[in-house]
Structure formats: C-alpha cells, structure tokens
Amino acid sequence: MVDAIYIDNNRVQVVKNSDIALDSERPSVVLYPDDARIVRNGQQIVFPSPIQRRAYYRDQSGTSLTRCELWSTFFWQEWGPGESYHNENYFPGNPGASTPGPTTRNLPSITLGSVPAGTDYIDVRIKLSRTGMPDDMFNSEPPICMFPQGVWITSPGGSFPTEYFFPLARLFEIVLSGTTVLLNRYQSVANGNSPLAPGGYSQADININQSGWRSDGGAAGTNINSDGTSSASLFPYSNVYLAGLIDLKPYDTDGNKRPNGGNPCSGGWPDFTSTYTADIIVTPGRYFPGT
Amino acid sequence: MSVRFYADEYRCAIYEEAPGGGDPIDPNALMNRPVLDPLTWIANIKFHSDLNYYEIVAQNLSIAVSHLAVPTIDRNAGGSGGEAGNSIVTLKGQGIVRTIPLIDHNLGYPPKFFFLNNNRLLPQGMPVQVTSGDRNRFVSAYATNTQIVMFDLGWSGTADLAAYNATYGVIVFRDPAKDPAYPMLDLSPGEAVFGQRKFKASEPHLRATGLGDTLWAIARGRTAGIRNGGFRAYFPGGGYADFGPYNGSLPAPSYINLAAGI
Numbered sequence: 309m310v311d312a313i314y315i316d317n318n319r320v321q322v323v324k325n326s327d328i329a330l331d332s333e334r335p336s337v338v339l340y341p342d343d344a345r346i347v348r349n350g351q352q353i354v355f356p357s358p359i360q361r362r363a364y365y366r367d368q369s370g371t372s373l374t375r376c377e378l379w380s381t382f383f384w385q386e387w388g389p390g391e392s393y394h395n396e397n398y399f400p401g402n403p404g405a406s407t408p409g410p411t412t413r414n415l416p417s418i419t420l421g422s423v424p425a426g427t428d429y430i431d432v433r434i435k436l437s438r439t440g441m442p443d444d445m446f447n448s449e450p451p452i453c454m455f456p457q458g459v460w461i462t463s464p465g466g467s468f469p470t471e472y473f474f475p476l477a478r479l480f481e482i483v484l485s486g487t488t489v490l491l492n493r494y495q496s497v498a499n500g501n502s503p504l505a506p507g508g509y510s511q512a513d514i515n516i517n518q519s520g521w522r523s524d525g526g527a528a529g530t531n532i533n534s535d536g537t538s539s540a541s542l543f544p545y546s547n548v549y550l551a552g553l554i555d556l557k558p559y560d561t562d563g564n565k566r567p568n569g570g571n572p573c574s575g576g577w578p579d580f581t582s583t584y585t586a587d588i589i590v591t592p593g594r595y596f597p598g599t
Numbered sequence: 600m601s602v603r604f605y606a607d608e609y610r611c612a613i614y615e616e617a618p619g620g621g622d623p624i625d626p627n628a629l630m631n632r633p634v635l636d637p638l639t640w641i642a643n644i645k646f647h648s649d650l651n652y653y654e655i656v657a658q659n660l661s662i663a664v665s666h667l668a669v670p671t672i673d674r675n676a677g678g679s680g681g682e683a684g685n686s687i688v689t690l691k692g693q694g695i696v697r698t699i700p701l702i703d704h705n706l707g708y709p710p711k712f713f714f715l716n717n718n719r720l721l722p723q724g725m726p727v728q729v730t731s732g733d734r735n736r737f738v739s740a741y742a743t744n745t746q747i748v749m750f751d752l753g754w755s756g757t758a759d760l761a762a763y764n765a766t767y768g769v770i771v772f773r774d775p776a777k778d779p780a781y782p783m784l785d786l787s788p789g790e791a792v793f794g795q796r797k798f799k800a801s802e803p804h805l806r807a808t809g810l811g812d813t814l815w816a817i818a819r820g821r822t823a824g825i826r827n828g829g830f831r832a833y834f835p836g837g838g839y840a841d842f843g844p845y846n847g848s849l850p851a852p853s854y855i856n857l858a859a860g861i
Binding site for chain 1: 601602604613638641642644645646647649650651652653674676688690694696698709711712713720721722723724733737739740741742743748750752775786791793798800801803804805806807808809817818819820821822823824825826827828829830832842843844852855857858
C-alpha cells in the first residue's frame with residue numbers, strides 16, 4: 309500500500325509502508341538515457357610481458373654428474389599511464405653513478421568515449437575473458453585472474469585488481485576524467501634490491517667448477533634483457549625473483565652444463581603477456597541531480 | 600523557484616522550474632525547459648521519465664557465508680630433480696576459486712546489482728581476509744540470468760588459509776525500461792506510478808539519504824592500486840589492506856551515502 313502522497317510546499321513525497329519511496333529532496337541516483345551510454349564490444353586489454361633477465365643454476369654431484377636450470381627473472385618495474393621510459397642501473401663499485409629504479413614503461417590510457425557535461429557518476433558493467441594466456445609462472449601456472457570471466461561484473465569506484473602472482477601484480481580501472489571515460493592499465497614487479505642470487509643464495513662462479521646460482525645470465529652474451537636493453541649494469545641488484553623456467557637438464561654425464569660449457573641450458577624468453585577481451589557498457593549519470 | 604510536477608502522454612517530470620516564466624501547462628514554456636531537455640537542465644531534475652534509475656527488485660542484506668579453508672601445498676617448481684629427487688625451487692601455497700550463490704532473482708537477464716559488506720558496496724577482487732605469510736582471500740560477484748553469485752579466491756602460503764565466516768548483502772535492480780502497460784501517471788489509491796513504471800512505489804529507487812534511512816556507501820574513486828609488486832585495497836568499512844610489498848600512496852576514496860525506502 310502507498311500510505312500517502314504529498315505534493316506541497318515545493319516538495320513531492322511518496323510514502324510506502326511507512327518509508328520514503330520517493331522524495332524530491334532526496335533525489336534518486338540517475339542514469340542517462342541509453343543513447344548516452346558508451347558500449348565497447350571486443351575491447352582488448354593487454355598487459356605486456358614484463359621485462360625479464362636470466363638466472364642460471366648449475367650443480368655438480370660427484371665427479372661427473374651435473375645438471376642445470378635456466379630461469380627468466382623479474383626485476384623492479386612499474387608500468388602505467390604517464391610512466392616515462394626509464395631503465396634502472398646500479399653499479400656496485402660506483403653507487404654515485406647509479407640510476408635508482410624502478411625501471412618504468414608507459415602504458416597509455418585507452419579512451420573509451422565521452423559522456424555529457426555534468427556527469428559525476430558512471431555505472432560500469434563489464435564481461436571479459438582472458439583470451440591471451442601468459443606462460444606459466446614458476447613452472448606452475450599462469451597468474452590466476454582475480455575476478456570471474458565470461459559473466460557480467462561491476463566495480464564501484466572503477467578498480468579491477470586483475471592478477472597477482474608474487475612478485476607481479478596487475479590492475480586495470482575504468483574512471484571518469486572530466487567528460488572522458490578512460491581505461492587505465494597498471495602492472496608492477498617488486499623490488500628485490502639484493503645482491504643475492506635467487507633463493508637468497510650467494511652468487512656462485514659457475515663458469516668454473518662451482519655449484520650454485522648466477523643471476524646475471526652466467527655466460528657471455530646473456531646480459532641482455534628480454535626487451536633488448538642491457539642488464540649488465542644492473543647486476544646484481546633487483547634480480548632475485550624467479551619468473552619462468554626456460555630450460556632444465558637433469559643429472560647425467562651428458563656434457564658440460566656450465567653456462568659456457570658444451571651442453572648448457574638455453575632457450576627463449578617466456579611470454580607473460582596477458583590479454584583480455586571485454587564487452588564494456590558505461591552508463592553516465594549523476595549521484596543526486598537537482599541538489 | 601518552485602518545484603513542479605508535470606505529466607503528459609509523453610513524459611512525467613518533477614523538477615525545479617527554469618527561469619523565464621510562462622504557462623505552467625505549456626511544455627514549451629521557458630519555465631518547463633527541464634521537461635523537454637532534462638540532460639541540459641539536469642541540475643533542476645528531481646525525477647524524469649526519460650532518465651533511468653536503480654529500481655530495486657530484490658535484496659538480502661544478511662547473507663551468511665562460510666568460506667572454506669585453503670590448504671598449503673609444496674609445488675616442485677623446477678622439476679629437474681636433485682640427488683634426492685627434489686628441485687631446489689619450491690613454490691609454497693596455492694590459489695583455489697570457489698563460487699557461492701548469494702541470491703536468486705530469476706529476472707531472465709543479468710541485472711545490475713550491488714554487492715555489499717559492512718554496508719558498503721564492494722568493488723571487484725576485494726580482500727576480505729588478509730593474514731600473514733601472503734595468505735589472502737578475495738571476493739567478487741557476478742550476475743547470471745537467475746542469480747547473483749560470489750567468486751571466492753583464496754590463497755594459502757607456507758601455511759593454510761583458515762576458514763572464514765562473513766556476512767554479505769546483495770541489492771538487485773530491474774532494467775529501467777518504460778512499460779507501456781502502465782500509464783504515464785497513476786495516483787490511484789494504494790499505488791503511485793510515474794513515467795510508465797520508471798517509478799513504482801513498491802520498487803523504489805536508490806536515492807540520497809535523509810533522516811531515518813539505512814545507509815549504504817558507494818566509493819566515488821579508485822579503491823585499489825598497485826606498486827612494488829603489491830596491492831593496496833580500501834576496505835568498504837574504512838581502512839585498507841596492503842598485500843605483497845606495496846609501497847605506493849593511493850589516497851582513500853571518498854564515499855557517498857545512498858538509501859532506498861523498502
């Protein structure tokens with residue numbers, strides 16, 4: 309039952325079951341007509357593969373059994389809208405000449421569209437699926453997506469934490485900037501900031517007859533990051549997080565598995581690019597029109 | 600200026616009249632410009648049938664959920680095998696996703712909805728359980744043609760992620776199309792319908808709050824950020840959680856209070 313309708317004194321009220329169902333002085337959150345919506349079907353949301361380096365493990369058992377593992381590693385990086393191009397450098401023998409991290413890369417904002425002037429609220433509905441799967445991290449699995457795929461979701465405030473697999477975090481957001489709706493992507497890799505090899509081990513000189521890790525690639529020609537930049541001056545900082553297994557060779561007597569030996573572990577870079585394909589509906593509106 | 604109520608066969612509006620005067624029953628009068636052009640005159644609009652609203656059709660604000668524990672495991676990440684058959688690289692813990700139905704709506708389409716905890720609207724991937732050792736639980740929600748369902752992602756670490764009990768809320772909104780079966784204005788006894796069901800008293804709108812209302816809060820800005828390989832997420836009840844080595848400076852979002860008379 310509607311209990312009462314009041315239209316007087318510059319105010320309209322509808323009272324239902326002793327509660328306010330409509331009140332011109334408590335206006336409703338309003339969404340603009342459908343022709344003001346921004347609809348993007350098949351929108352690509354791409355998180356590039358972070359820049360990688362190499363770490364090499366070599367072990368010898370007894371006089372002849374040897375094995376090796378070659379890993380890609382992650383170092384301190386921040387990617388996002390407006391990040392300048394910057395490469396971290398660290399020279400242990402000359403800290404004054406070092407360039408502090410993190411390594412940064414720009415991920416430009418994606419403009420989804422514009423909304424009418426006066427908009428101060430957007431309703432964001434999105435249905436997306438990961439259509440480009442990153443390679444397994446830690447030889448185990450790709451980063452788990454933090455929200456359900458293939459169904460309609462929303463997010464008040466516009467933030468969508470997307471993937472987390474330490475030391476990598478990814479997030480996108482859909483936000484209002486003036487009358488423009490932007491899709492921003494961010495990805496970040498933690499700062500190891502340690503001279504130690506993976507696992508906290510000391511760096512070993514595995515080009516000679518030692519066992520252990522090198523986190524600078526371990527052999528001539530391998531101090532090149534996955535994006536082609538040099539990693540030589542970064543050694544040994546920011547390089548302790550293993551990312552993906554590139555190659556392994558188990559214990560056997562089949563050749564010299566030092567990084568400069570006759571049968572080393574080798575291989576290309578894993579690809580941690582993650583691509584989502586999304587259907588997006590952004591409906592502009594106002595929190596409280598008429599106030 | 601006066602607040603006016605206007606209805607004809609095309610539209611229904613409650614608005615503060617525009618300057619310029621004129622005949623109140625003439626839609627082309629200067630004072631009635633908000634009736635014909637509500638977006639331009641949005642600051643004058645209290646209700647307009649050309650606009651859309653969050654019309655509440657179902658809600659449950661006390662949904663008790665028992666989240667299951669996530670056991671820790673060791674994963675041999677390297678796989679080459681040492682002398683004892685073990686890699687020197689071991690990954691601790693695992694992530695497990697579970698889905699939990701929250702409410703049936705049976706609307707036949709995936710509707711708009713809000714997902715609440717502690718009377719604040721939850722964004723996606725919200726950490727509701729954060730414990731030491733990188734053991735975290737993140738929740739999201741999604742809509743199907745018949746239900747609103749929770750997506751529960753729990754991560755164990757070097758130890759189990761414990762079971763966890765929490766209470767959630769869901770509010771479901773009808774798609775706000777005009778229904779030609781209804782008149783533009785109906786003030787018959789026991790009912791109030793404006794704008795061919797754009798407003799119906801039994802299914803009120805999400806609206807601004809006043810005295811005596813139950814409040815829900817919605818974030819007006821970013822609720823999560825990443826830096827240094829970690830996240831910061833603002834809790835719907837205030838405060839924030841950092842997981843991983845987050846070292847950024849994401850500011851707290853402001854919140855705005857909403858209510859609905861049900």
